[in-house]
Amino acid sequence: MTVRTERRPLPSLTALRAFEVFARRGQMTLAADELCVTHGAVSRQIRSLEATLGLDLTEGPRHRLRLTEAGARLAAALSGAFGQVEAAIADLRADTHVELRLSCVGTLAIRWLIPRLPAFHARHPTVRVKVTESYAPVDFARDRFDAAIRVNETAPIVGAEAAAFLExxxxxxxxxxxxxxxxxxxxxxxxxxxxxxxxxxxxxxxxxxxxxxxxxxxxxxxxxxxxxxxxxxxxxxxxxxxxxxxxxxxxxxxxxxxxxxxxxSRFWFLTPAGPQRPAVVAFRAWLIEEAAKVPPPQAVRRSG
Known part of the structure; x- marks a missing residue:
């Protein structure tokens, strides 16, 4: 005997997502930016959702829309639901990929580090390096980074492990x-x-x-x-x-x-004190290896 299951009468997922982002951001333009679509596309999706539900989810002037009571209730439910979906996807990805968050002085990242990252990814395909530009003093207690690269005469911070990898x-x-x-x-x-x-x-x-x-x-x-x-x-x-x-x-x-x-001064690789994640250990070893390949500079030639 075949068991038949009833189809859930849900509105368009695209329309629900557009409405949830608008409700969270508070403006059509901000919702459009997050979804990478036009202002009009977001507006059409919300109107379509209202027509499907037979409910007014927004009210007020066109350029200052606000949520109705029904809209606020739906937005709260959707925010929790989409949050659970995003968390589940993040957990699934964590099983196959590890993100290494690196804070790095910008020019080194652009002109030296990033061109070499394909070699690191080829060796460690499950590690994804997320590079953020910064020249600010490193504070691992404040900033959510796994490691940082700075240039300084001495190890830039106290209470962290520092390895000078480039003269x-x-x-x-x-x-x-x-x-x-x-x-x-x-x-x-x-x-x-x-x-x-x-x-x-x-x-x-x-x-x-x-x-x-x-x-x-x-x-x-x-x-x-x-x-x-x-x-x-x-x-x-x-x-x-x-x-x-x-x-x-x-x-x-x-x-x-x-x-x-x-x-x-030296280029320093900095990590929080204590045991490090395997991805950080692997990246530090690779970084030191790549730095050793940098050819020596031309010696100073004095004029005259």
Missing amino acids: NFHGPVVAPALLGDGPTGLEGLTRLTTGSRQTAWAEWEAHSGITLPEPPDSQEFEHIFYTLEAAAAGLGVGLTPWVYVAADVAAGRLAAPLGFAPTP
Whole structure:
């Protein structure tokens, strides 16, 4: 004997989801952004849901809609239901994938770390590295990160484990076509600076023992990544850590006529004190291995 089960008379899941997001966010535009659809699409789904239920779920002016009593009751039920579904899916994914949350200085992430992540994923396919840009002091008690990468002269925080995995060298870089015939090759060029590192050029002169002539002009950029792109585009000469431009120098996209001077700072891999998750241990080992592959920088070449 065949047992027949009755079909549940539920409205469209798409319409229910659109209504739940609108109720939670309070505005059609915010709901549309979260769902990656248009404002009109959200509005049509809610009207369709109201027609299906035969109930008014919203009221008020078109651009200031609010929930009716029935809408509020339905929204509360849907919020709990969708929350349970999301939690169940997260649990299922946790059985096959592990997320490693990494806070990292942005330029290192863009120009060095992320291009190498496919190699880590190939070796550890169940670990997903979620990279968040930050230059702020690390506080594992406050921030929900498994690990962090910072550049500093000493281990940046107390009460955490720190491993220095990269030495830090810095030097001037410029588009090869801009190199001149003067003692440094940089005479007459605009000096490119980074807003957050106003003392970088003075520090480089102290580390390298080279004093450059005063530039005819200077131009400031918000991030060092912009500074390096400006240098490659021929806007002037920028200053950078070696690890950020090793590939560009090797490819001939940038020239480093004066080489790179060592600095007291290091790139640090930081983790909370205590036992670490296997994914963090694996990532730290891989990171140190990749750092060892970085070619040595060109030595400082003094002019004259």
